Amino acid sequence: MLEYAPAPSPEEIREVVAPLAELEGPLLPMLHAIQEVWGHVPQAAVPVLADLLNLGRAEVHGVISFYHDFRDHPAGRRVLKICRAEACQAVGGAAVAQSVLDRLGLDWHGTTPDGALTVEPVYCLGLCACGPAAMLDGRVIGRVDADRIEAELKTGDVEARA
Amino acid sequence: MKIWVPLDSAAKALGADQVADAIAREAAARGLDVQIIRNGTRGMVWLEPLVEIDAGQGRVAFGPVTPADVPALLDGSLPCHGPVENIPFFGRQTRLTFARCGLIDPLDLDDYAAHGGLVGLRRAIGMSQVEIVQEVADSGLRGRGGAGFPTGIKWRTVSDAVADQKYIVCNADEGDSGTFADRMIMEGDPFTLIEGMAIAGLGVGATRGYVYMRSEYPDAIRVMEAAVVIARRRGVLGADVLGSGRAFDMQIRTGAGAYVCGEETSLLNSLEGKRGTVRAKPPLPALEGFLGKPTVVNNVISLATVPVIFEKGAQHYADFGLGRSRGTVTLQIAGNVRQGGLFETAFGMSLGEVVNDIGGGTLSGRPVKAVQVGGPLGAYMPVSKFDTPMGYEEFDQKGGLIGHAGLVVFDDSADMLQMARFAMEFCAVESCGKCTPCRIGAVRGVETIDRIAAGDPGAAALLTDLCETMKDGSLCALGGFTPYPVMSALTQFPDDFATHKEAAE
Numbered sequence: 001m002l003e004y005a006p007a008p009s010p011e012e013i014r015e016v017v018a019p020l021a022e023l024e025g026p027l028l029p030m031l032h033a034i035q036e037v038w039g040h041v042p043q044a045a046v047p048v049l050a051d052l053l054n055l056g057r058a059e060v061h062g063v064i065s066f067y068h069d070f071r072d073h074p075a076g077r078r079v080l081k082i083c084r085a086e087a088c089q090a091v092g093g094a095a096v097a098q099s100v101l102d103r104l105g106l107d108w109h110g111t112t113p114d115g116a117l118t119v120e121p122v123y124c125l126g127l128c129a130c131g132p133a134a135m136l137d138g139r140v141i142g143r144v145d146a147d148r149i150e151a152e153l154k155t156g157d158v159e160a161r162a
Numbered sequence: 163m164k165i166w167v168p169l170d171s172a173a174k175a176l177g178a179d180q181v182a183d184a185i186a187r188e189a190a191a192r193g194l195d196v197q198i199i200r201n202g203t204r205g206m207v208w209l210e211p212l213v214e215i216d217a218g219q220g221r222v223a224f225g226p227v228t229p230a231d232v233p234a235l236l237d238g239s240l241p242c243h244g245p246v247e248n249i250p251f252f253g254r255q256t257r258l259t260f261a262r263c264g265l266i267d268p269l270d271l272d273d274y275a276a277h278g279g280l281v282g283l284r285r286a287i288g289m290s291q292v293e294i295v296q297e298v299a300d301s302g303l304r305g306r307g308g309a310g311f312p313t314g315i316k317w318r319t320v321s322d323a324v325a326d327q328k329y330i331v332c333n334a335d336e337g338d339s340g341t342f343a344d345r346m347i348m349e350g351d352p353f354t355l356i357e358g359m360a361i362a363g364l365g366v367g368a369t370r371g372y373v374y375m376r377s378e379y380p381d382a383i384r385v386m387e388a389a390v391v392i393a394r395r396r397g398v399l400g401a402d403v404l405g406s407g408r409a410f411d412m413q414i415r416t417g418a419g420a421y422v423c424g425e426e427t428s429l430l431n432s433l434e435g436k437r438g439t440v441r442a443k444p445p446l447p448a449l450e451g452f453l454g455k456p457t458v459v460n461n462v463i464s465l466a467t468v469p470v471i472f473e474k475g476a477q478h479y480a481d482f483g484l485g486r487s488r489g490t491v492t493l494q495i496a497g498n499v500r501q502g503g504l505f506e507t508a509f510g511m512s513l514g515e516v517v518n519d520i521g522g523g524t525l526s527g528r529p530v531k532a533v534q535v536g537g538p539l540g541a542y543m544p545v546s547k548f549d550t551p552m553g554y555e556e557f558d559q560k561g562g563l564i565g566h567a568g569l570v571v572f573d574d575s576a577d578m579l580q581m582a583r584f585a586m587e588f589c590a591v592e593s594c595g596k597c598t599p600c601r602i603g604a605v606r607g608v609e610t611i612d613r614i615a616a617g618d619p620g621a622a623a624l625l626t627d628l629c630e631t632m633k634d635g636s637l638c639a640l641g642g643f644t645p646y647p648v649m650s651a652l653t654q655f656p657d658d659f660a661t662h663k664e665a666a667e
Contacts, residue, residue, distance in 0.1 A: 023413075024370075024453060027435030032416060053435070066437040066594075067418030069377050081378075085339030085588075086534055086581070087570045090497035091525065123421060123538075123588065125378055126342040127175050128570065129207035129495065129502025138380050142175030 008038055013048045027053060027063055031070055040071035076111040076118035080149070081135040084121045087128035096132045097121075099146035117153065163196050166214040166221070168264065170203035170349050171381045172342070177228065178211040184229035185213075188236055202350015204246050204264035205504030214246065221245060251501055251520060256482060258474075258490050259467045260506045263350035269388055271396050274353045280398070282472030286361045287406040294365035295321050298468065300476035302488025306343075307333055307424075307461030308536065308565040308639070310487075310554040316458060319448040320366040323456035328368035330359050330410075331433065331452055331459045334375045334382075335417055335424040338537025340568030343492040344462035346504055348375075348382040351466070352389035353398070356412065358468035360403055362458055363410035371412035372452070373462075374429050377419055387414050421592035425638045426459040428594055439594040440638040461566070463492055484510035487553040495521045497534075497570035514548025517571055528573040532655065534581075536565025538588055539643035541650035542578065561650065563643070578655035583611040585647040589640060600641025603632040607648065614659055622652065622659060 016037050017030040030049060034041050041064050050057045064070045082097045101119060104112060111118040127133035130142035136152055144152075167173075167182040182198055189196035204212055204223075212225035213235065223243040224235055234240040246252045246264075257263075266273040274280070286294050299314025320328060332355065336344040348355060359371045375383050390412060393399045401409045415433060417423050423432045427441035430452050451457025467489070471479045480488045487509035493516055495502050500522035517523070517533055524530055532542040541562035543550065550560045557564045572581075586607030593600045607628055613621035629645035636642040652659055 025434040067420050069418035087340045087497040090572045124339045126345040128340045140171050140175040
């Protein structure tokens with residue numbers, strides 16, 4: 001849905017971030033707010049933020065590109081994150097992740113051709129005593145295997161993101 | 163009848179929400195008067211979802227419970243563990259920081275106060291800044307985030323600094339694999355963190371605080387945000403903290419998926435809205451921290467432990483522990499382990515006792531090969547070092563570090579060369595890029611380990627040299643400590659590196 005929406009105008013972006021201008025260190029909260037609304041941080045946001053916060057455009061771009069969370073284009077309708085960290089590896093997480101990626105025909109950060117799903121690595125969900133762990137649209141799942149993830153993907157395909 | 167079903171992420175990941183729904187449906191169908199309370203976790207993850215029922219004779223525990231078990235649960239025919247205290251894993255603990263976690267409704271401030279909450283803050287209100295800082299110093303509390311720096315000394319530096327604004331920043335960027343204590347306390351007893359930060363504010367003269375949380379912890383963020391709103395409404399936070407006439411308020415901030423932001427200076431940059439690059443020290447954050455002002459940066463567990471220190475007194479806390487490691491350590495037992503979860507105990511238990519006795523050995527039933535203690539930057543400890551007592555200095559002497567006290571257990575199927583490679587790969591992905599040994603070294607580290615795997619006989623010496631450079635030349639613990647897992651894997655498990663060599667020859 002979101003990816004077909006027209007690019008937001010500078011005014012729309014300003015409207016979303018302006019209430020946050022009084023915060024100490026407002027840039028990250030602003031970027032989160034933008035991504036919450038548009039599913040990614042559109043290019044058009046850079047000059048708006050630079051102007052509002054009296055920063056150079058390069059500085060704003062530098063911040064956006066530093067953090068793994070901020071996307072420059074929308075993700076799939078659903079986002080699956082699979083933990084790659086050590087505790088999940090200790091219980092076979094790497095094999096589970098590889099199997100899921102193979103079944104979907106994706107690599108890390110890849111999106112299915114129909115735009116339904118993006119798969120991303122995550123380094124620890126704090127579910128280290130019930131790994132391998134995954135997160136589907138903000139919902140945590142423990143002790144997963146590839147079948148369990150496949151089953152989860154089939155259910156609630158159009159559920160709102162948490 | 164009261165029924166507790168945890169809202170903790172680990173419990174939810176294992177189906178707690180579905181169990182709570184099933185209980186509500188089944189109770190309604192039977193016309194039972196049931197009050198479902200979503201508590202934090204008791205920390206026994208292998209028993210989650212762990213449901214407790216009080217039908218008038220005290221709380222008894224069931225678990226793991228599935229939705230299909232619910233009819234039997236309400237019939238009273240499901241086998242139970244008795245009170246949680248009867249479960250050896252729980253009964254053997256000394257719960258100070260986590261005393262309320264799992265016991266109370268996390269967002270019920272009255273429940274919190276009924277279980278010792280706010281006693282510490284009220285006591286601190288009657289004390290001077292100097293007395294508050296001295297109390298923390300006397301408790302022997304050291305930074306639970308990993309560095310183990312004495313909290314009292316940090317507070318004193320900030321307290322003595324002169325500035326128009328000071329800050330309390332809670333480092334809740336718990337990115338280390340194998341650690342989840344911060345998440346559990348924030349989801350299960352958020353007011354204890356808020357109270358600890360308020361005491362810190364009174365102690366150093368700071369009126370504003372921030373909790374910097376991970377975006378990977380959406381459940382914890384929701385609970386913390388709700389708790390701050392409640393605390394503000396009830397006067398625990400605000401212009402007049404509990405009627406003291408002194409101000410302290412705080413905000414929850416969310417990171418954006420950068421591991422390095424768990425490093426305090428990088429966290430401060432991120433909080434200011436910059437790239438999360440590391441700052442050179444000095445100046446110390448205690449003198450020039452958030453927005454250049456004196457700032458206490460403490461880990462969640464350090465701050466969440468402050469209320470119990472003020473409630474029971476510094477001496478009570480200091481009476482637990484070993485050597486210079488005073489009080490309790492919140493062990494997080496994880497990975498390939500039969501009984502994983504949070505185990506709070508006095509410092510001093512041996513590593514082997516924790517893994518084999520408390521954790522019950524591996525989940526797979528195979529022999530333990532290694533335990534990574536202290537997160538991705540901690541050493542892999544072989545079974546031959548299982549007599550090492552859990553203590554900051556004791557681990558240091560054995561070439562390891564306790565860090566945030568997370569333990570990740572691996573069975574004998576683990577390939578330590580691959581684990582060493584992963585450590586370098588992770589460092590390369592997460593390096594902030596500020597210093598060369600970390601930024602370039604991690605990439606070269608991956609390549610060098612690949613050369614070892616391919617049978618290059620000179621590569622191991624090169625890797626050792628590279629690790630020395632990273633250790634000595636990196637600005638922060640990411641580049642500086644990545645050599646711990648790498649070198650411990652190389653030196654403690656040489657067979658895993660030699661096999662590859664022989665196979666190639």
